[in-house]
Amino acid sequence: MDYLNGLNDRQREAVLHTDGPLLILAGAGSGKTKVVTHKIAYLIEEKGIFPGNILAITFTNKAANELKERVGRLLSASVDTMWMGTFHSICVRILRRDIDKIGYNRSFTIYDRDDQITLIKECIKEKNLDKDTYKESSVLAQISKLKDAMTDPDKFINQNYKDFYLRNIGELYSLYQEKLKQYNALDFDDLIIKTVQLLKSNSDVLDYYQRKFKYVFVDEYQDTNKVQYELTILLSGKHNNICVVGDSDQSIYGWRGADITNILNFEKDFQNSTTIMLEQNYRSTQNILNLANKVIKNNSERKDKNLWTENHGGEPIYYEELPDSEDEALFVASKIEELISQGYSLSDFAILYRTNAQSRSFEDSFIRKNIPYKIVGGLKFYDRKEIKDIVAYLKVLQNPVDNISLKRIINVPKRGIGNATIDKVEEFASETNDSIYGALLSLDSISDLNGRAKNSLKPFVDMMNKLMAMKEVMGVKDFIEEVINTTGYIRELERENTIEAQTRIENIKEFISVAIDFEMRTGESNLEEFLANVALLSDVDKTSDTTNVVTMMTVHSAKGLEFPAVFLVGMEDGLFPITRAVDNESELEEERRLCYVAVTRAEKILFITNARVRTIYGNVNYTLPSRFIEEMGDAIEKKEKKNIKEQLVSVKDFTTNREKAAPRPFIIQAQPKPQGDKNLDVSVGDKVKHKKFGIGTIVQIKDRDNDKELVISFDGEGLKRLLLSIAPIEILR
DNA sequence: CCAGGCAGATTTTTT
DNA sequence: ATCTGCCTGG
Numbered sequence: 001m002d003y004l005n006g007l008n009d010r011q012r013e014a015v016l017h018t019d020g021p022l023l024i025l026a027g028a029g030s031g032k033t034k035v036v037t038h039k040i041a042y043l044i045e046e047k048g049i050f051p052g053n054i055l056a057i058t059f060t061n062k063a064a065n066e067l068k069e070r071v072g073r074l075l076s077a078s079v080d081t082m083w084m085g086t087f088h089s090i091c092v093r094i095l096r097r098d099i100d101k102i103g104y105n106r107s108f109t110i111y112d113r114d115d116q117i118t119l120i121k122e123c124i125k126e127k128n129l130d131k132d133t134y135k136e137s138s139v140l141a142q143i144s145k146l147k148d149a150m151t152d153p154d155k156f157i158n159q160n161y162k163d164f165y166l167r168n169i170g171e172l173y174s175l176y177q178e179k180l181k182q183y184n185a186l187d188f189d190d191l192i193i194k195t196v197q198l199l200k201s202n203s204d205v206l207d208y209y210q211r212k213f214k215y216v217f218v219d220e221y222q223d224t225n226k227v228q229y230e231l232t233i234l235l236s237g238k239h240n241n242i243c244v245v246g247d248s249d250q251s252i253y254g255w256r257g258a259d260i261t262n263i264l265n266f267e268k269d270f271q272n273s274t275t276i277m278l279e280q281n282y283r284s285t286q287n288i289l290n291l292a293n294k295v296i297k298n299n300s301e302r303k304d305k306n307l308w309t310e311n312h313g314g315e316p317i318y319y320e321e322l323p324d325s326e327d328e329a330l331f332v333a334s335k336i337e338e339l340i341s342q343g344y345s346l347s348d349f350a351i352l353y354r355t356n357a358q359s360r361s362f363e364d365s366f367i368r369k370n371i372p373y374k375i376v377g378g379l380k381f382y383d384r385k386e387i388k389d390i391v392a393y394l395k396v397l398q399n400p401v402d403n404i405s406l407k408r409i410i411n412v413p414k415r416g417i418g419n420a421t422i423d424k425v426e427e428f429a430s431e432t433n434d435s436i437y438g439a440l441l442s443l444d445s446i447s448d449l450n451g452r453a454k455n456s457l458k459p460f461v462d463m464m465n466k467l468m469a470m471k472e473v474m475g476v477k478d479f480i481e482e483v484i485n486t487t488g489y490i491r492e493l494e495r496e497n498t499i500e501a502q503t504r505i506e507n508i509k510e511f512i513s514v515a516i517d518f519e520m521r522t523g524e525s526n527l528e529e530f531l532a533n534v535a536l537l538s539d540v541d542k543t544s545d546t547t548n549v550v551t552m553m554t555v556h557s558a559k560g561l562e563f564p565a566v567f568l569v570g571m572e573d574g575l576f577p578i579t580r581a582v583d584n585e586s587e588l589e590e591e592r593r594l595c596y597v598a599v600t601r602a603e604k605i606l607f608i609t610n611a612r613v614r615t616i617y618g619n620v621n622y623t624l625p626s627r628f629i630e631e632m633g634d635a636i637e638k639k640e641k642k643n644i645k646e647q648l649v650s651v652k653d654f655t656t657n658r659e660k661a662a663p664r665p666f667i668i669q670a671q672p673k674p675q676g677d678k679n680l681d682v683s684v685g686d687k688v689k690h691k692k693f694g695i696g697t698i699v700q701i702k703d704r705d706n707d708k709e710l711v712i713s714f715d716g717e718g719l720k721r722l723l724l725s726i727a728p729i730e731i732l733r
Numbered sequence: 734c735c736a737g738g739c740a741g742a743t744t745t746t747t748t
Numbered sequence: 749a750t751c752t753g754c755c756t757g758g
Binding site: 059060086087088089112113188189191192252253255256354355356357377411414416417418419420421535536554555556557575578579580581590594616617 | 734735742743744745746747748
Binding site: 615616617 | 749
């Protein structure tokens, strides 16, 4: 088979350049996945490289699986021995083999964001620090930054000895790491850092991997951070056949420590490197590309490049300004219906927004219009309480010294083990330098505990011991079922007998099918592997491939994906770009890159919308269109604003005194409304008289554009939802 | 020990 | 607006 078929000159050059460092600057939609798959196939088939000598690092597991599948389709040989995965999953694989060489136990647990928060809370409490001054998320962010810079706690404390606040951050960092170690747990950052440490301190391990990985690929290189960069250098160090692919215009993870200079300095960092630019786009129409180019040109810190395509023209870019987010959602829903009647299918559409919270109004309108959809990210399956609980059980059973998980489930379902009891056990544990579970094993020697507490604890310990024994002889799926039965978790939910409990049970069943899936897919039935798999899933990975539905997600999640028709919604200053980026040039540039990513997801049709009024935290904000819309200029087709609700219910009186938007800085709090014909000054509790419903009491008031939506409880009629402007009511006062 | 009620924060993006 | 965590009374 000819692996060069169907490639353009540049792509071909990239495939053929196999030896030495190679940087592929791949614009959006320029066929980089094609290049990588063909290149790997070429290496294996034409150059006789063993798949086991190839390492490919991608941004999500889904991307890794796709890559593997696509390479597999090009080849006759099996690709199973090839290493493909995210930085995190690759590192877990390396660490499972050899982490004992740096003093951890190989059955380590991976802590996700929630576990991290619980852990840092524990640290803040233990150090007696004020939890308002040391907010968990902010402390964690700082720790993560320090880890990324490979600054160790002691060094940081010494550097900042005179600064009370920073010194405490350092102390917290130190304690946090200590506890992680004690609980035999690693957070996301640690997975990579510990791998780097392992490789640096054990030359035989390093040597093994350096020999093994003759060819190393890194995708989305613009979003790698410093530690990942270092790891890349270590792994590819011997053969030096490192091929990185990326696009600096699509670097959108700066806030997470991604370091754009990794890609900008590639040529300096790697001797004798070659750079290939892929600028021909195969995804989008000329109109879409023009728009994208026009926006990204406003960034000053970038290498100039220009995407071009042979798909001339195309549909114009549609732009629509709507009164509020509800209208925006209805507009999108009805446009989708319209396009479907023209032959599009549901899976062709994506709705992209800046923040997860925006999905709500779209969900509402889609449910109303009966359009099937799925949401990527946001309210995540794996974040549900019941799933976290089960996972916590599994984590403890696999790694009993994991105090964080143990404390989560020791009294779930309720078994009469209260906080006072747990505190006493924990105290005993720390005095004897043991884990909580270790302390529980010698229950009788904890003198502080009264008989009742011991009577509650004893059955728990026996149960856990029994489960640990069973774990050794059972497959993951069977074992999970055993856990939910033995612990009484399901029984408790069944007893509750509420709709909510029913949903939780469904979710647990879903989780079991995840386990079945895992066993089938990997042929593994090992709990450790399963847990690592669950912990390292990205949002994109976690979303089931429901086929024919509309997709909703944040722009971040959309990276690397493409859709025939894209709705880029909520394009308002203060939302996109987000407020905190508005007065910071480099953050604003990242927002602009984000906008660029959003626009370039579209193949054929792109709609851009914004809402004049957006409700945040339940209060009304007047907004201005995003500055990015200004920058798009004549590349978009601007139309007069339309009010869908006005078409449905004709509101005549309020079209004349439309509020003027406030001047920048853009989002301001709603002012008291000017009074119209009717007395707009109503409040909850006021009595009203309705022509048909009679006397009622206002129980709720919501701002609606220039109007107010009232919820009124009428005597004998129940609750009614009415618009103040048009409802035939008078206020009785 | 626990359930239910209230006050307060929360929302940028995530492996 | 919704969720979380803390406090109080049983």
